[in-house]
Amino acid sequence: MNFISKNILVILFSLIMLSCSTQSKNSFKAKKIYESKTLIITQISENCFIHTSFKQTNDFGNVPCNGLIVKDYHETVVFDTPTNDKSSEELIQWINENLDSKIKAIVPTHFHDDSLGGLMAFHKKNIPSYSYVKTIELARENNFVIPENSFNDSVILKVGDKDVIAKFFGEGHTKDNAVGYFPNENILFGGCLLKELEAGKGYLGDANVSAWSNTVEKVKKEYPDVKIVVPGHGDYGDGKLLDYTITLFKGQ
Template sequence: MKRLLFALLMLSFGAVAQQKLHSSGRLTITTLSENSFVHTSFLQTDDFGKVACNGLIIRSGYEVAIFDTPTDDRSSQELIRWVRDVLKCKIVVLVPTHFHSDCLGGLAAFHAAGIPSFANEKTIELATQNSMSVPQKGFSEKSSLLVGAKEVQLRFFGEGHTRDNVVAYFPAEQVLFGGCLIKELHATKGFLGDANVNAWSETVAKIQAAYPLVNHVVPGHGAAGDAKLLEYTRQLFAKP
């Protein structure tokens, strides 16, 4: 009965993105499309203050994949409980899209819950070098996941925000999770400590060519949007 009521609630949202489903001091969860949701947690930084950090939840049937952990174990545990208790789904995989703490800061909580993790081999290498929680299995360049009956594509298009940043694409609902490689509209360049700014624009151009049909784009920080976020990011880092 609870799942039926939740499904009816989802239908009532229609095409309205970012309808809040859960909110606490540590974590918010909002709708993006029928079977995708944005989870947002918070990271205290020296340079930018308290920063909201996005991840993505993809659902198919009774299975869920999560892209990027919340920023710490407590908010990750909260997300795991929400998927279990509200979506009534099993988390089949966690994918950090690069090695920074806003992507894998809560990885230990997922491993403790028996949830497997999968990442770019470069992410595993960089996480190990930086004494961070390390994803369990790796892929090179590209891979795909089966979540329920639906495919999610994972690809490394090149360097940008980091040397390991990958994106995830959910063809069934044309949802692209760009992570910190993609900026929200009107954003600044942000943290560049591990960036390749010379390659960034070309990397985004490759994403645009590979995924011309995109309804929703989720950046690592800030508001989700559409393909305009890709073009904005490409131009932001274009060589003068």
């Protein structure tokens, strides 16, 4: 084999390896990595994990409720608590032991118990909480555990050396529903503002249905590069969840 042939082989091999590496980065295969009777954790990207706990309801049965864990180096930020303190203690322990990470912040995205029902467990571990100012007002009015730190429009939190954003865009499921965004991986945690594909309208007791579509339009405009969208209940997906929710509440 002559020198030129060898060089061509080396270049081809390098290109194949680079292609495999790029492919594996771009096509992360989601996997369930923890499951108990009260908590499920699913890894959906290199640095993001959905935590799912359960809430027993009269109208909708035993409802699975999603939150999001964002990790960088040995730090995490958590969006929404599990539905109660016991499941939250389980989640905190799992993050500390299995992700070998310190929880920098817990961010409840609205005042219902599928978002802050386990907040006391985080406070007992001295984990700071951050919420939109209206969430704090509504938690206080309803005698729920109150988040410690408020933001008026948005807050940027550091996880490792990456930014994580929590932002309020307007009313929808509630008067206070914020969303979370991880720009490094273009992952949006929509919480109960966003619906899984084919979902119904769900609980509307605290909703502003006439504002809902417009609020989601603003989210869509703010994050045009979104790749993964996690709703408060049900299966995650992509930007189609934004479009589906907009259509569901259009003209209400």
